[in-house]
Amino acid sequence: MQPLAGAGSDRPATLADVAAVSGVATSTVSRALSNPGRVNAATRERIEEAARALNYVPNSQARALTSGKTRAIAVLVSDVTNPFYFGIIRGTQQQLKAAGYTQILVDTEESDELEDGMLHKLRRSFDGAILAASRLTDRRLTVLANDIPLVAINRQTRGVPHIFIDTPSGIEQAVGHLVSLGHTQLCYASGPETSWSNEGRWRAMVRAAERYGVTATRLGPFSPRQYAGAAAADAVLHAGVTACIAFNDLLAIGMLARFRERGVDVPGDVSIVGCDDIFGADFCNPPLTTLTAPIEQAGRTAVSMLLARLDDQSTIGMRQGATLPTHLTVRSSTGPAREPKGRR
Structure with a gap:
């Protein structure tokens, strides 16, 4: 195994660095780390050893290009300073963490235009989205649900998976x-x-x-x-x-x-x-x-519903909504x- 020139610098290790130390092509390193079964055991072990030695951390965007998955979920709230959303954020965070996903929190500032814009701007950064109290129109939300795997909280729109808090x-x-x-x-x-x-x-x-x-x-x-x-x-x-x-x-x-x-x-x-x-x-x-x-429960249930849709691309027979009761x-x-x- 060849030492990496410039080792000890503060810059993070790259896929090419791991390839250089392992003595294999960059494409081989990529296959070994993203789909281990496609690389023979001896080569894979050498690559994994080099990655550990270099403290290599896979780039999530690069990984998404090869696997098509980011393991990240966008959670959009209309006002991050409103304590109502604290429970939703806590519920989604706990459920996503348990499933091995990262949460991307977005404050849409009560703006339907910002909400729509952020969903498109960040689209390559997440696998699905949870929209809490969306300010989008029913028509726009329906269109988005056909393009992006999503679940809406506190909303009931035909054709859109939802968690309805029955206020x-x-x-x-x-x-x-x-x-x-x-x-x-x-x-x-x-x-x-x-x-x-x-x-x-x-x-x-x-x-x-x-x-x-x-x-x-x-x-x-x-x-x-x-x-x-x-x-x-x-x-x-x-x-x-x-x-x-x-x-x-x-x-x-x-x-x-x-x-x-x-x-x-x-x-x-x-x-x-x-x-x-x-x-x-x-x-x-x-x-x-x-x-x-049950605000925190709404966040947890939304994550469970969304991940079920991501795991099974067929939505036939899949639950489209859930209603959570409220009391005075x-x-x-x-x-x-x-x-x-x-x-x-």
């Missing part, structure tokens, strides 16, 4: 809870216009309001971030309602802060319900009533409706 049923539970407390004038502080789950939650609230014979008003849209809570809280006060369901917990937490600034008692003057039960929702003042969902967690931000001023 609409949770919204109906929240409306029932508020009605039981005497609230008849409700509102929904809506999230992004491009959010599929936002529309689903509003439709669920309308159905529940009609069933209980109460009024539901839609406010917004508002950014799904804490700073937008001030504008949402002001809109709630202007609407004159006694209870509000917010698109997510971040928005609801921002609303609580604004009500506190304006001297509005929660829940004495207005009740607030959030959605997602993120870390910190129970530390608010008052602790936030919200919808609790009652804390101190909801209470009995205030009495009309004339009766106090």
